[in-house]
Amino acid sequence: MPAAVLPTLRDGDVTLRPIRARDAKPLERALLDNRTWLRRWEATYPGGGGVIDAKASIRNLTAHARAGHGLPFVIEVDGELIGQLNVSGIAYGSLSSASIGYWVTRAAAGRGVTPTSVALATDYCFRTLRLHRMEVCIRPENQPSLRVVEKLGFRYEGLRRRFIHIDGDWRDHFAFALVAEEVPGGVLDRWRSGRVPEDAARIPAEDRAAAAYPLRIADR
Template sequence: MDTLESSYGAVSIRLIRSRDARILQHELLTNRSWLVPWEATNPDGAVSLDMRGAVRRLLQQYRDGAGVPFVMEHDGEIAGQLNVWGIARGSLSSATIGYWVSERFAGLGITPTSVALATDICFTKLGLHRMEICIRPENTPSLRVVEKLGFRYEGYRPRYIHINGAWRDHYAFALTREDVPRGVLHRWTTGGVPSDAARVPDSAESA
């Protein structure tokens, strides 16, 4: 299970482990004000934070082939979490990426590096064809992630995901294997990212 891991500089990603639950729960609890505005919520009502149970479910999804739960690390210290979820095989062969990073690690390039590493794993080791990231229009730091990595803007999704207590609009961005024949990380670190790939058209901004 620990073969899906990758690193670049001080940043690394690896599969989540049961023993990570305590650290992850501590980071979630101490970063509430930082994370709550962007955190997925249950439209049927609040649920208690049980990271041990959440990790068990994530690992079961991994065993079932439905997702890949990573932790993001900086110099070996857990900085956040990145989930590849909604894996579809066959003619679709795609998945979606979601993530969160602790405030004390913000600005260190952890999220774009981790997204690049995870996308490359999905394309090369998992054989997926398309990776998607959906971002709230107000989430400027996440919009910078897709801009840096050159994820292509693909559309506006009204009331798409339940976030912070309400159904929120999202922009959708994606990459396919053909976009990055040498990998997302390689294209980014060698300056090959198209300057306007993630540009959101004015029509979407006013929707």
């Protein structure tokens, strides 16, 4: 699999640029300053360990990028680092898909930065990498992230039980996706022009109810 080119993507004052080694200190500072805000949504390791090690994370992300499996970005607003967005699990051929994960600081939330960033990355993956499907998976409790996929019209695809290890345990996630044919003019343009389908991201009541009672090992 060829290494994906790491671009710099911009819209207005929002910039997605490739992560680099010297981002370690500002990333650690942002993560520590926003610990209360972000901890509930942070991926963790089943074996334990909660120390923030931005240098190791950057090395891991860039290794995946070199192997062609990912696109690791930092998010900047007016030149200030305010978060990360990672395109991961890039697969070509008959699957041609990838997933998007992201975080922003509390101060940047609610300003349109996150949907802009997700739209920029998705459009790049569809138009330049020629991927066919992009997925975003979100914890049921994460209302700000659910609002992002609602704004952009990612289509709801289902409840995934105990899907990702987050904040110390296996957590349920709602899955959302888009395929390239749904957004021929681009995700960003569809959002900005007000053409997003109103209920694409609607979560059925039965899935919301099921997510209110997380599946436990003892329930199996």
